[in-house]
Amino acid sequence: MARHRFVTAVQTTTLRYNEAVPGHRTQGGLISHHKTSRILLISNSTLHGSGYLDHAADEICDFLGNVQKVAFIPYALHDRDAYTRTARERFQAMGYQLSSVHTTTDPVDIVNQCDAVFIGGGNTFRLLKALYDFDLLGTIRTRVAEGMPYIGSSAGSNVAGPTIKTTNDMPIVQPPSFNALGLVPFQINPHYLDPDPQSTHKGETREERILQFLEENDTPVAGLREGAMIRIENEAMTLKGSSGARIFRKGLGPIEVLPGSRLNELLAS
């Protein structure tokens, strides 16, 4: 299979996770953001006024190209069968076969047998706990480092970062660690929401929450508005979609970024 062509390069250039983040070592032990990585991180699965993944379909088809079999990871939602039906129907309409990891006793094998992986949205804590429970983090990191296309949406984009510390989700279950796949060197905040000047609600705004994250952590954060995506290939990170993003970095003011912008320098950790 094509992925074996990249193994040597991966072994020589991939960072050890515990070199980058002292005191932390994730399952599998690697941050695998790498020059062969091909990654599409989508803010949201459904955009107001359109159907499931409709707003991202053109980008997904362009990104996946001639790939045939996509491994689906439905763990972020409770009803995995229903979720798989929804995702399979949408991917079939785009011309791809979809196999869900929840239909087998060997999820790792499904990921290894497929040509791409798609991790859907839902609850990020439930998703990450299942990735640990089913021992999938190392396999996904290795395959993505070898060049297997990775698509994440919402929670599936959150887990592509070094940690899930910028999720919007409720911590309904406790994963063994907040450390995630580390496929990219920055954090994602999906469904990024601008403050509503009319609001009388006194809970923190999304920007205030992300600034709290930066009080405690150094990693840059990409706040992806609904409709926005980040596409990574050939070592270029590009903002795609319609709605723009807001980038947050420690000690610096937030920056607005328009679709089409290159993000490499803004999101370098």
Next chain:
Amino acid sequence: MARHRFVTAVQTTTLRYNEAVPGHRTQGGLISHHKTSRILLISNSTLHGSGYLDHAADEICDFLGNVQKVAFIPYALHDRDAYTRTARERFQAMGYQLSSVHTTTDPVDIVNQCDAVFIGGGNTFRLLKALYDFDLLGTIRTRVAEGMPYIGSSAGSNVAGPTIKTTNDMPIVQPPSFNALGLVPFQINPHYLDPDPQSTHKGETREERILQFLEENDTPVAGLREGAMIRIENEAMTLKGSSGARIFRKGLGPIEVLPGSRLNELLAS
């Protein structure tokens, strides 16, 4: 001191935490909701159109009565000095002295020397991590079981529940466990927000998030709108404040509750 009168009763009737939640044992090891407990859980520190704790001041004074010294726990915010100044000024205006645990090398001693405790709002993960770091959970549980008045606001209300699994906050730091003080047998969702029928945003509503919690857990959840409070004394749990609450229980539809309602039966675990 008065608290010693209750020690025997506490030892005979308090539940062991790991009896209630198999496989989990919190620091200190106890759920201390108990007939001597006096607890005031406030949804939010500031209500639109008024100053810090103004909307809760009458209830706080009625609840604390002749107490003199209040231990303040400011760990949920980054700037603990500034937070303490704000809280001290407000409590002084109500007639109480406030001592912050962050000004000493022995926070446990401050809690033991004071007559009441107030845990302020901010980020729930940062707060709970600090309660573990400073070994405060067991002391607070013991003192509250002995009858020391406990006031929590927002994150400070979240940590009064068995876990922080119904917080709205971003998981900016990782506490060793999501298990919290367990002073009450139900979960709090502070700043509870009704869905906006005009919204085009596709992130989960607050109700959807709490229903996700109940997919994975059995504990009832009190969604406290801004302006609402729960007051517990003499074994009665009463909804106070102006704005009502929404109660969520596994397998049952949500229930609207008006100010003044008794909550014991609805929130029994």
